[in-house]
Amino acid sequence: MQLFPCPFCGDRDEREFHFAAEAGKSRPDTTGAVSDAEWATYLYAQRNDKGPVREVWVHLTCAELFVLERDSVTMAVLRATPLRQDPA
Amino acid sequence: MTSTYSAFSILREGLRGGRGWRQAWRSPDPKPAYDVILIGAGGHGLATAYYLAKRHGLRNVAVLDKGWLGGGNTGRNTTVIRSNYFYPESVALYDLSVRLYEGLSKELNYNVMFSQRGMLVMAHSEHEMEMAARHTNAMRLNGADAELLEADGVRKRAPLLNFSPQARYPIHGAVWQGRAGTGRHDAVAWGYARAADRLGVDILQNCEVTDLIVEAGRVTGVETTRGRIRAGVVGAAAAGHSSVIAGMAGQRLPLHSYALQAFVSEPLKPVIDTVAFSPAYGTYFSQSDKGGLVIGGGLDRVPSYGQRGNLPMQEAVLSGLIEMAPMLGKVKLLRHWAGIVDVTPDSSPLIGPAGIEGLYINCGWGTGGFKAIPAGGYLFAHLLAEGRHHEISRPFDPDRFAAGRLIDEGAAWGIAH
Amino acid sequence: MRDDRLKWDAPASDPKVLAQDGLHVTRVRPTRLTLISGVQARRASALPLIGWPDQVTSEQFALCLRRDRILEVGGPDRLPGWDAEAGLAISEMTDGYAMFHLDGDRTLGLLKRGGVARPDQPSPSVVRLMFGMDVLLYCRGASGFGLCVPGPRAETLRSALRAHLSQHGAEI
Amino acid sequence: MTGRRIEAGGLIDRAARLNFSFDGRNYTGHPGDTLASALLANGVRILGRSFKYHRPRGPWGAWFDDPNAMMNVRLGRDELPNCPATTTALVNGMSARAVNAWPSAAHDIKGGLDLFHRWLGAGFYYKTFMWPNWHLFEPSIRKMAGLGALEMSGIEGHVTDRVDDVCDLLVVGGGAAGLSAARAAAEAGQGVLLVEDHPELGGGLYRRGTPVDGQPPVAWVAEQRHAIEAAGGRILTGTTAYGVYDHGLVALSEDRGFAKAPRLWRMRVRRAILAAGATDRPLTFANNDLPGIMAVEAGLEFLGRHGVLVGQKIALASNTSFGDLAAERLEAAGATVRRYDPTARPLQGIGRKGLEAVRHGRYRYDADVLLASAGWTPLVHLWRHAGGKLRWSDALSAFLPGDPPEGMAAVGAANGTFDLDHAVEEAGCVATGTPLPQPRTRYHIAPHWPEPGGEGRQWIDFQHDVTLKDVEQAARENYTSVEHLKRYTTLGMASDQGKTSNMAGLAAMAAIQGRPIPEVGTTTFRPPFVPVPMELYHGTNRGQQFHPLKRLALEPQHRAAGAALGEYGGWLRPAWYGENPMTQAIRDEALMARQTVGVLDASPLGKIEVMGPDAEAFVNFIYYNTIRTLKPGRIRYGLMLTEGGVVYDDGVIARVAADHFVISCSSSHVDGVTALLESWRQDGNDPDRIFVHDCTAHWATITVTGPEARRVMRALDLPVQDVPHMSFCDAIFAGRPLRIARVSFTGDTSYEMSVPTGSALALWQAVKEAAEGRGGGPIGVEALSVLRAEKGYIMVGKDTDGETMPHDLGFTGPREKKKAAFVGDRSLHTATANASDRRQLVGLAVEEGAPALPTGAHIVTGGERPASQGYVTSSYDSPILGRPIAMALIAGGHARLGEEVTIWHMDETRSATITAACAFDRQGARLDA
Known part of the structure; x- marks a missing residue:
């Protein structure tokens, strides 16, 4: 049972959280031309890094989306920042 | 030296204290170059x-592993073999695997203990029975064996399940695949290793790939903890770590890595002679020849490379198991473990070029790579040797994502598969 | 099609949900619940803002649910909809939550069966996962707690508490 | 007879007697006994049989370090398989039976298997049983394998009590080191929890019997307990820490008695001190598995804890300095003890069904018991669970805790500090953060490991019958990595998970290969530390608490009205009403709704409010359909897609005001849609300008549908004049707000009325009464399914699958025309999305008089090998049409209206004609009738 930090609520049981996506992806402007490859990259391509990762998580109970930095091998939690302040 | 396994050789070796058994495989030193390098000495690699050596005559081949052969998911799964799929593409792939498994012990001269004890996929409501009918029909149309059982038929095959109408998910029936079953996972790796070694393949254990050599936009070899090795072509079959390998060549794959847990109980006298799977309870189990119940469920909720399990999924899987067969609550859990699997968006595998010349991938098997080992190897060998797909692997090329041509069994079945 | 009416216990109507030595659970009905969201939501109510483990001392208070959301309990009547001037989204939720009061020395022991909620681990919000469902949990006095779940979950919570007490009540 | 109870000593209560039986014979013991200690006290030597060769076995260890004495134990109506006799506390009336032996452990008919051992060596089964095939052999092998038999009934009240808790410091192990650490920490003000797996505190103290701080063990332990509790520390005995998980979570299993489910403590700890002690490891020599050969520490444990002297003529073979003390203790208890140095010359056990003598070199000595030790192995399992490293100590010939995991320290024997006074001192220092004294040890060991090529059969894994020869064979065959060795020989996979066998196995492999032991490495240490009942993971997560359903506010009324209740999309809802058989009831309700009026509890339908200045643009982006043009007061049907372009939900959206919408999604998707809205709101939009309130729980929704619906509304004096189809109005009912929406999921005039759930009862009664006055009444979800299918209205997930895109359902407009971006837009234009053979939703008509098509039947191509072109998604007998109707997803279906197709179901075929999905009132005249 991991403990994850919600930037607003603080440390909570991992079952209160949901992994949403890798951080740093942005949706192509679909009102313009988007190639099949570009769209597939947005939808499907992943870094899937082994080690430190930056991911978007949701604290389901309070619905906060945030960027969670953690280590995908040791499970160490490094940092949690609200998505709205995410500079990336 | 005794090199062929048989009842006779056992008899003879028994009489002389087993001194004549020769090495199952050699432990060679790496050569400077191979025609084909495979990364990952698991079942698929x-x-x-x-098959490269046997069917395509390519014997200057090395299989590299960062640890011991068969030490990845091949040696840490729940050993289920089946082809109960919905789409024709999937059935073609997995049924090829079942057929190869059926002859594998003799082909490899190594008993992989493929035990076709059948598999039940439970349906717990009228709606699920309709879905089960849809599925059974699809499997039969696609040439796989399938039967739709009513509750009585399920009871005959797995009387220990909870058939009470008051069960949380009462059993209405099941899709039955009689040719499905289980195999001895280590034996599959060892059998292939021994047979490949006989054909001249070098299996290099404790030889971790630390980088890919890329020259003029082409992968031409690997850097390893045992030195640089050149390759005509590199094939990665490094389940769980495929993204890491592809990342060495700057490629991103449509993969997430997750821990998949499994559980084994204390050994019991036979209580079930089939594989019982309930999507609603989120769990499945069978009994090994040694007597332990082998139990599995879904992926962990947290993407991870940490090869260990996590309590929430343990509770979900084992709670479901006990709801499905209440007397198992008193049975003791002997150990639990986890493997790292890589999962694609449509839960179907990736077989094909990795986006850079000279590098091919065989990955994305998600929770079910073990059952696909013979087919995965057969088709990947074809791809590496011929430079083009076998018709069965063609639909599983990574190019399907840009075309939107997903093969999403989970969506068709309503659950992850 | 099966008929499952016997499988699921009929919902209880008694507001006294459970009573054992040193443990009482009662269902209470607040006069009004109002969901208020907005950038300034946490400053939008005149009622005391309650996080964890702040003590509720009167019938009127505002539970902090999120960065930008509160639930007024027993607050003023507000016009539902988007209040453009105040920048607040307002919805009446009076009938949306089932509210339980848990009282007695053994309450904390019972709560430990549902998850971790320690008074020495403060949190700005009162939302959390307890007994497998999303709840609002707040403190009332020395050994009292308020526990709210969405109405459709009331029966589940009630039966969860009952299951814990009937199985292990003597040892909680 | 070898073992016997001595007059005094131990922690047992000699005044009370407990009756029990083993393999059908009756014995007595005392409270404080385990099954094993009581049997030894009665002179029983053979307590079990090994897994493969059915060799007779007595206990090797006295606690969880025994792989031999496994029993099925019955008490009253409850029987548990595979209980280790050494850890099963004796209870009056217990009846135990050795597993894997028949008729008894002493006389097992399969004992003869041992004669064939030379052909049953490591991995023999990989080399044979291939011809004709494995299945021929498997059933008989399966019957032979397995240990205990499982009784096929559950145990009443076998429910784990699961407690979530936290503590500052967890001390694992209540021996001298653990007690000292706990006391020091508690007195320094730390919040301490001490757990000890035995029923009593004291750990190994009773084995030695030596005074601590000048006090006898029992008194010293009592004083420590008192001091710890006085300082606010907590103590749990009978409690095993069996797993360490991420972020400081330690799982504790608290024993609550035989056949009672243990309590599970999920303890989040800031810091842990491992004081789990150490075990004796077996000496490897010929016939080292004979009953009567046991660990030195086990012999002392039976003596010190249970007052049982395990033998009269005891041979003692130990390579450590603890041998002296052991000999003294045993002699003091009345045994004659003869010591052997196992390092001097080879040892051999002599005897058939038990030890009769010991051969040491050329000399033979009669002995009834041989106590053996090849040295101590610290119990570092939890250290490894937590990610700590191990280091090899040459001085101690053991793996010791090395680089620590975060928040964990080891003390005492678990840390290789084997001498009692040193351990006590170390524990105090570690607990309080005081600097440690220089490491020192009086413990001395003369390394002694398995010697390859040795004579006779030398057991490495007792339970699994893995011998030194098996290890040698594995090495010869190149199964040399630790994991290969383990898997090929099954060494370490027995129920003790290698606690007794792993070190000898490693050392044997090291010796064979001529490598140092640490280079060979160790296998992974996995939880659980000891086997735990699977119920531990279950608890109250059972029955109604396992995937619980949401419940309707009106459920009591539905029950009173005789509703059959079923599970629909996570809710318990009325399936149909009344006493008629199901089919009849559903048919009657569907017909009634078509002919007069039906009343439906539609409360689970979503009521998700979206508000704020950017709400309009937001919902326009979320929906496939254009919502921007929706006027306040109006309602629009819409689809939500995934980014992959697949239909995720359908429902209606109402516009309350310029900056206020209400999304009414399908009932099973409320949580999902809410989450999806929140996700898009915060990721890609300005979350300060959009707010999403899921108000579903606040509202109850009652739908009135049918030709008489309007009149029912009028009878209730509700405004209906100004509510045209696809619009809504607000009213007041019983002093509370009422929203009336004109939307229809049946094709007939329908009103969806939503009131706060507190007013639901009043509205339900009023509507029901008015409907019944017009020949109508309540209808359940099943009838609704028929009604909507008659109209070709879809249920997402039933009539769509994971590939269905909106244009497959005939909703082509937005895909072609919508200018603004929306979720999933680009995915609707891939080659696959544009393909002409996509599965499209159509209807199917059968010949007159033919029965309904089976749902799940496939539409196939003709010819030799039929191939699927799609399948039937919904199929019913339509009461109003008097014929079957069906919907199907068929490849290129939209262009194939009127085509006769072959329907395939379980190898049988029939035919049907493709039609439009809508089978009833195609013009829609009844919508506004």
């Missing part, structure tokens, strides 16, 4: 090497 070893099977690929075997």
Whole structure:
């Protein structure tokens, strides 16, 4: 049972959280031309890094989306920042 | 030296204290170059090497592993073999695997203990029975064996399940695949390793790939903890770590890595002679020849490379198991473990070029790579040797994502598969 | 099609949900619940803002649910909809939550069966996962707690508490 | 007879007697006994049989370090398989039976298997049983394998009590080191929890019997307990820490008695001190598995804890300095003890069904018991669970805790500090953060490991019958990595998970290969530390608490009205009403709704409010359909897609005001849609300008549908004049707000009325009464399914699958025309999305008089090998049409209206004609009738 930090609520049981996506992806402007490859990259391509990762998580109970930095091998939690302040 | 396994050789070796058994495989030193290098000496990598040598005459082949052969998911799964799929593409792939498994012990001269004890996929409501009918029909139309059982038929095959109407998910029936079953996972890796080794393939254990050599936009070899090795072509079959390998060549794959847990109980006298799977309870189990119940469920909720399990999924899986068969609550859990699997968006595998010349991938098997080992090896060998797909692997090329041509069994079945 | 009416216990109507030595659970009905969201939501109510483990001392208070959301309990009547001037989204939720009061020395022991909620681990919000469902949990006095779940979950919570007490009540 | 109870000593209560039986014979013991200690006290030597060769076995260890004495134990109506006799506390009336032996452990008919051992060596089964095939052999092998038999009934009240808790410091192990650490920490003000797996505190103290701080063990332990509790520390005995998980979570299993489910403590700890002690490891020599050969520490444990002297003529073979003390203790208890140095010359056990003598070199000595030790192995399992490293100590010939995991320290024997006074001192220092004294040890060991090529059969894994020869064979065959060795020989996979066998196995492999032991490495240490009942993971997560359903506010009324209740999309809802058989009831309700009026509890339908200045643009982006043009007061049907372009939900959206919408999604998707809205709101939009309130729980929704619906509304004096189809109005009912929406999921005039759930009862009664006055009444979800299918209205997930895109359902407009971006837009234009053979939703008509098509039947191509072109998604007998109707997803279906197709179901075929999905009132005249 991991403990994850919600930037607003603080440390909570991992079952209160949901992994949403890798951080740093942005949706192509679909009102313009988007190639099949570009769209597939947005939808499907992943870094899937082994080690430190930056991911978007949701604290389901309070619905906060945030960027969670953690280590995908040791499970160490490094940092949690609200998505709205995410500079990336 | 005794090199062929048989009842006779056992008899003879028994009489002389087993001194004549020769090495199952050699432990060679790496050569400077190979025609084909396979990364990952798991089932898929070893099977690929075997079929390269056996079917395509390519014997200057090395299989590299960062640890011991068969030490990845091949040695840490729940050993289920089946082809109960919905789409024709999937059935073609997995049924090829079942057919190869059926002859594998003799082909490899190594008993992989493929035990076709059948598999039940439970349906717990009228709606699920309709879905089960849809599925059964699809499997039969696609040439796989399937039967739709009513509750009584399920009871005959697995009387220990909870058939009470008051069960949380009462059993209405099941899709039955009689040719499905289980195999001895280690034996599959060892059998392929031994057979490939006989054909001249070098299996290099404790030889971790630390980088890919890329020259003029082409992968031409690997850097390893045992030195640089050149390759005509590199094939990665490094389940769980495929993104890491592809990342060395700057490629991103449509993969997430997750821990998949499994559980084994204390050994019991036979209580079930089939594989019982309930999507609603989120769990499945069978009984090994040794007597332990082998139990599995879904992926962990947290993407991870940490090869260990996590309590929430343990509770979900084992709670479901006990709801499905209440007397199992008193049975003791002996150990639990986890493997790292890589999962694609449509839960179907990736077989094909990795986006850079000279590098091919065989990955994305998600929770079910073990059952696909013979087919994965057979098709990957074809791809590496011929430079083009076998018709069965063609639909599983990574190019399907840009075309939107997903093969999403989970969506068709309503659950992850 | 099966008929499952016997499988699921009929919902209880008694507001006294459970009573054992040193443990009482009662269902209470607040006069009004109002969901208020907005950038300034946490400053939008005149009622005391309650996080964890702040003590509720009167019938009127505002539970902090999120960065930008509160639930007024027993607050003023507000016009539902988007209040453009105040920048607040307002919805009446009076009938949306089932509210339980848990009282007695053994309450904390019972709560430990549902998850971790320690008074020495403060949190700005009162939302959390307890007994497998999303709840609002707040403190009332020395050994009292308020526990709210969405109405459709009331029966589940009630039966969860009952299951814990009937199985292990003597040892909680 | 070898073992016997001595007059005094131990922690047992000699005044009370407990009756029990083993393999059908009756014995007595005392409270404080385990099954094993009581049997030894009665002179029983053979307590079990090994897994493969059915060799007779007595206990090797006295606690969880025994792989031999496994029993099925019955008490009253409850029987548990595979209980280790050494850890099963004796209870009056217990009846135990050795597993894997028949008729008894002493006389097992399969004992003869041992004669064939030379052909049953490591991995023999990989080399044979291939011809004709494995299945021929498997059933008989399966019957032979397995240990205990499982009784096929559950145990009443076998429910784990699961407690979530936290503590500052967890001390694992209540021996001298653990007690000292706990006391020091508690007195320094730390919040301490001490757990000890035995029923009593004291750990190994009773084995030695030596005074601590000048006090006898029992008194010293009592004083420590008192001091710890006085300082606010907590103590749990009978409690095993069996797993360490991420972020400081330690799982504790608290024993609550035989056949009672243990309590599970999920303890989040800031810091842990491992004081789990150490075990004796077996000496490897010929016939080292004979009953009567046991660990030195086990012999002392039976003596010190249970007052049982395990033998009269005891041979003692130990390579450590603890041998002296052991000999003294045993002699003091009345045994004659003869010591052997196992390092001097080879040892051999002599005897058939038990030890009769010991051969040491050329000399033979009669002995009834041989106590053996090849040295101590610290119990570092939890250290490894937590990610700590191990280091090899040459001085101690053991793996010791090395680089620590975060928040964990080891003390005492678990840390290789084997001498009692040193351990006590170390524990105090570690607990309080005081600097440690220089490491020192009086413990001395003369390394002694398995010697390859040795004579006779030398057991490495007792339970699994893995011998030194098996290890040698594995090495010869190149199964040399630790994991290969383990898997090929099954060494370490027995129920003790290698606690007794792993070190000898490693050392044997090291010796064979001529490598140092640490280079060979160790296998992974996995939880659980000891086997735990699977119920531990279950608890109250059972029955109604396992995937619980949401419940309707009106459920009591539905029950009173005789509703059959079923599970629909996570809710318990009325399936149909009344006493008629199901089919009849559903048919009657569907017909009634078509002919007069039906009343439906539609409360689970979503009521998700979206508000704020950017709400309009937001919902326009979320929906496939254009919502921007929706006027306040109006309602629009819409689809939500995934980014992959697949239909995720359908429902209606109402516009309350310029900056206020209400999304009414399908009932099973409320949580999902809410989450999806929140996700898009915060990721890609300005979350300060959009707010999403899921108000579903606040509202109850009652739908009135049918030709008489309007009149029912009028009878209730509700405004209906100004509510045209696809619009809504607000009213007041019983002093509370009422929203009336004109939307229809049946094709007939329908009103969806939503009131706060507190007013639901009043509205339900009023509507029901008015409907019944017009020949109508309540209808359940099943009838609704028929009604909507008659109209070709879809249920997402039933009539769509994971590939269905909106244009497959005939909703082509937005895909072609919508200018603004929306979720999933680009995915609707891939080659696959544009393909002409996509599965499209159509209807199917059968010949007159033919029965309904089976749902799940496939539409196939003709010819030799039929191939699927799609399948039937919904199929019913339509009461109003008097014929079957069906919907199907068929490849290129939209262009194939009127085509006769072959329907395939379980190898049988029939034919049907493709039609439009809508089978009833195609013009829609009844919508506004």
